[in-house]
Amino acid sequence: MSLTIQKLSKTFGPRRVLDNINLDIHDGEFVAIVGKSGCGKSTLLRILAGLDRDYTGTLLHDGVPVDGTDLRRGVVFQDHRLYPWLTVADNVGLALAELPISAAEKRARVIERLAKLGLQDYIDAYPKAISGGMAQRVAIARALVNRPPVLLLDEPFSALDAITRGRLQQELLALWRDEGLTVVIVTHDIEEAALLAQRVVVLDQHVKRLQPIDLPHPRRRSDPAFGLLHDRLLADFHDDLAHAA
Numbered sequence: 574m575s576l577t578i579q580k581l582s583k584t585f586g587p588r589r590v591l592d593n594i595n596l597d598i599h600d601g602e603f604v605a606i607v608g609k610s611g612c613g614k615s616t617l618l619r620i621l622a623g624l625d626r627d628y629t630g631t632l633l634h635d636g637v638p639v640d641g642t643d644l645r646r647g648v649v650f651q652d653h654r655l656y657p658w659l660t661v662a663d664n665v666g667l668a669l670a671e672l673p674i675s676a677a678e679k680r681a682r683v684i685e686r687l688a689k690l691g692l693q694d695y696i697d698a699y700p701k702a703i704s705g706g707m708a709q710r711v712a713i714a715r716a717l718v719n720r721p722p723v724l725l726l727d728e729p730f731s732a733l734d735a736i737t738r739g740r741l742q743q744e745l746l747a748l749w750r751d752e753g754l755t756v757v758i759v760t761h762d763i764e765e766a767a768l769l770a771q772r773v774v775v776l777d778q779h780v781k782r783l784q785p786i787d788l789p790h791p792r793r794r795s796d797p798a799f800g801l802l803h804d805r806l807l808a809d810f811h812d813d814l815a816h817a818a
């Protein structure tokens with residue numbers, strides 16, 4: 574068991590954003606959280622990260638209550654959040670600041686991690702000199718440099734062009750497979766969720782649907798089984814929109 578969410582609710586003032594969420598995320602699982610804008614996806618991810626502790630209910634990581642951010646959970650946001658005055662390597666190295674290892678060891682670890690993401694030629698570049706896709710790779714490198722077992726991503730590819738997004742999706746799948754990560758990705762893109770995840774959580778304040786996707790990777794949009802699952806997820810959204818109207 575990796576993350577355990579029990580009876581979790583969250584309000585902003587009078588507004589209930591998450592209502593009685595129950596969800597177990599298993600070790601090594603790839604879970605996508607989808608739902609219409611404002612349904613609480615980012616709020617839930619921030620809670621999983623330990624960035625927001627103002628909720629009711631229970632959140633456990635490996636059976637232990639989450640009480641803040643933790644080196645065992647790396648986080649990637651939609652915007653890369655790199656410091657413009659630091660090089661790529663120094664941005665990634667910041668994540669190791671508190672680790673009791675030598676500067677040389679830190680540098681070696683940073684370079685190894687950057688190389689795994691194809692960034693070996695950009696180690697000493699500044700963020701403004703690299704593309705949006707590269708910057709998101711750096712953000713992933715920063716999230717993983719501590720070798721956390723859990724990677725949490727909030728709309729990590731939605732600001733990228735379609736080709737770059739496709740590449741990064743494949744790289745994320747490779748990282749998940751090769752490193753045995755537990756991945757939770759928030760996305761508004763049903764197709765992205767269906768292409769990547771083993772389970773898709775449709776959120777609408779509560780868990781509206783938990784959809785397993787048992788298709789092997791790489792998944793093809795042209796596969797009829799993929800189309801069926803995609804359409805089922807899409808139907809949940811139409812349902813939401815009908816209710817909203």
Ligand SMILES: Nc1ncnc2c1ncn2[C@@H]1O[C@H](COP(=O)(O)OP(=O)(O)OP(=O)(O)O)[C@@H](O)[C@H]1O
Pocket residue numbers: 585590608609610611612613614615616617761
């Ligand atoms: N700090 C805050 N204070 C007050 N309300 C907030 C705060 N953060 C989020 N909300 C509200 O909570 C609701 C859920 O927000 P959240 O960002 O989790 O949704 P989301 O599903 O991620 O949306 P989107 O897909 O548009 O990013 C929204 O109505 C939002 O306006």
